[in-house]
Amino acid sequence: MDLLRQTVKQALQSDGKNEAKRGEHPREEAADADRLRHDAKTQQSRNGDKRESLENLESPCTEMGKLKKHRPDYQRRDTGHEQHVCDATRSWPTTVIGDASGFDILDRVMQQRFEFMKTRMVRVLNTLLLCSLAVAQGLAQEHREQAMMPTVLITGSNRGIGLEFARQYAALGWHVIATCRTPDRADDLQQIAAKYPNLTIEKLDITDHAAIDTMAKSYSHLAIDILLNNAALLGARNKQALGNLDYELFRRILDVNTVGTIKVTEAFTPHVIASRQKKIITLGSAAGSIQMIHPPPDFYAYRASKAALHLLMKNVSLALAEQGVLVGLINPGLVDTRGLSAIGPDDPVPEDFKQIVRLIRSGALELTSPEEAVGRMIDLIQNLSAEQSGTFLNADGEPLPW
Numbered sequence: 001m002d003l004l005r006q007t008v009k010q011a012l013q014s015d016g017k018n019e020a021k022r023g024e025h026p027r028e029e030a031a032d033a034d035r036l037r038h039d040a041k042t043q044q045s046r047n048g049d050k051r052e053s054l055e056n057l058e059s060p061c062t063e064m065g066k067l068k069k070h071r072p073d074y075q076r077r078d079t080g081h082e083q084h085v086c087d088a089t090r091s092w093p094t095t096v097i098g099d100a101s102g103f104d105i106l107d108r109v110m111q112q113r114f115e116f117m118k119t120r121m122v123r124v125l126n127t128l129l130l131c132s133l134a135v136a137q138g139l140a141q142e143h144r145e146q147a148m149m150p151t152v153l154i155t156g157s158n159r160g161i162g163l164e165f166a167r168q169y170a171a172l173g174w175h176v177i178a179t180c181r182t183p184d185r186a187d188d189l190q191q192i193a194a195k196y197p198n199l200t201i202e203k204l205d206i207t208d209h210a211a212i213d214t215m216a217k218s219y220s221h222l223a224i225d226i227l228l229n230n231a232a233l234l235g236a237r238n239k240q241a242l243g244n245l246d247y248e249l250f251r252r253i254l255d256v257n258t259v260g261t262i263k264v265t266e267a268f269t270p271h272v273i274a275s276r277q278k279k280i281i282t283l284g285s286a287a288g289s290i291q292m293i294h295p296p297p298d299f300y301a302y303r304a305s306k307a308a309l310h311l312l313m314k315n316v317s318l319a320l321a322e323q324g325v326l327v328g329l330i331n332p333g334l335v336d337t338r339g340l341s342a343i344g345p346d347d348p349v350p351e352d353f354k355q356i357v358r359l360i361r362s363g364a365l366e367l368t369s370p371e372e373a374v375g376r377m378i379d380l381i382q383n384l385s386a387e388q389s390g391t392f393l394n395a396d397g398e399p400l401p402w
């Protein structure tokens with residue numbers, strides 16, 4: 001503001017000096033005035049077009065042009081004397097008409113300033129508008145991408161095969177709803193969730209039917225491309241042999257593996273039907289195949305629960321075929337979800353797995369790693385055909401007998 005005042009003062013002083021000079025030499029002044037009038041006319045006619053075009057430019061000249069439009073008396077007073085006054089608030093010079101009074105100049109400077117501020121404001125607003133448009137477009141794009149991402153819901157995803165499915169689908173960019181009984185203690189799953197924002201952890205015990213219904217309702221807006229029935233209970237081996245059957249455990253195993261799995265399937269079928277991929281995938285087991293059973297018979301409850309589950313999934317495939325739902329029933333093979341291959345010769349071996357560890361050590365049995373088994377199953381699920389729906393498949397895609 002000080003600079004502005006100084007600039008105006010200088011302009012007034014220099015104007016005053018000219019006035020004084022003119023008063024000292026009246027004849028020269030008259031001649032000067034004639035010459036200047038002539039110059040001004042020629043200049044005016046020469047610059048007529050130029051002024052017009054200057055007025056259209058986004059510059060102080062435009063502001064001057066506008067000023068002249070608003071105050072036609074400036075045009076009248078314009079003698080052709082033009083001085084360049086540097087407005088302290090800007091980096092370019094502005095044109096001031098020679099014989100205007102101090103107030104006029106101040107008025108004009110203020111007008112110019114106002115116009116300048118207006119232009120600047122318009123620019124800032126334009127920039128803000130463009131920025132908000134860009135942000136809005138970005139958000140819309142993100143929303144579109146999210147909407148394009150297929151969704152998988154996995155049961156029992158805090159450990160073993162379920163955990164690996166969650167990890168791999170999350171890494172593939174899927175929207176993963178990873179369910180488990182106790183999220184607070186699911187450290188491995190929490191770590192994956194921290195790495196992949198596209199993974200959501202949900203608490204779900206598949207024997208809790210009310211909780212299943214509540215969750216299905218809370219996700220009623222969401223299409224689920226793959227429902228992955230993974231959760232299961234194996235139970236202790238020694239409590240599942242003839243002569244020592246634990247019926248409480250028996251019921252629990254059936255409750256989880258058979259009843260719980262069909263309940264989840266029933267509750268989320270509408271979500272699957274609403275999706276693009278429309279797949280219900282269930283992990284069965286060769287242990288549930290009557291044709292593949294070998295002595296000595298063990299895991300009575302677990303085998304029975306899986307055999308019943310296989311039959312249920314066959315029914316589901318028939319029931320939903322018309323709606324285009326593919327039902328995959330997969331035996332993952334022997335997958336080392338308990339770290340049995342890593343047990344050293346001096347390490348204690350869990351009672352239930354002594355036989356398997358013996359076979360592994362003898363080289364008669366090789367377990368697959370969860371990474372490899374899940375990678376294979378994801379390929380199979382991805383390419384699952386209508387012909388394979390409702391059949392019992394090995395993880396490598398080979399059909400297995402019931």
Ligand SMILES: NC(=O)c1ccc[n+]([C@@H]2O[C@H](COP(=O)([O-])OP(=O)(O)OC[C@H]3O[C@@H](n4cnc5c(N)ncnc54)[C@H](OP(=O)(O)O)[C@@H]3O)[C@@H](O)[C@H]2O)c1
Nearest residue numbers: 156158159160161181205206230231232283285334335337
């Ligand atoms: N591993 C194999 O060699 C093999 C072979 C053939 C078939 N399968 C099948 O593959 C699937 C996964 O096997 P896995 O070896 O990864 O099993 P796992 O290591 O024993 O894990 C079982 C998962 O199921 C969950 N679960 C148990 N009861 C549940 C309930 N009531 N509600 C919700 N979740 C429950 C467990 O959660 P908690 O931690 O809370 O108990 C755990 O996350 C199972 O269906 C199994 O039958 C595995």
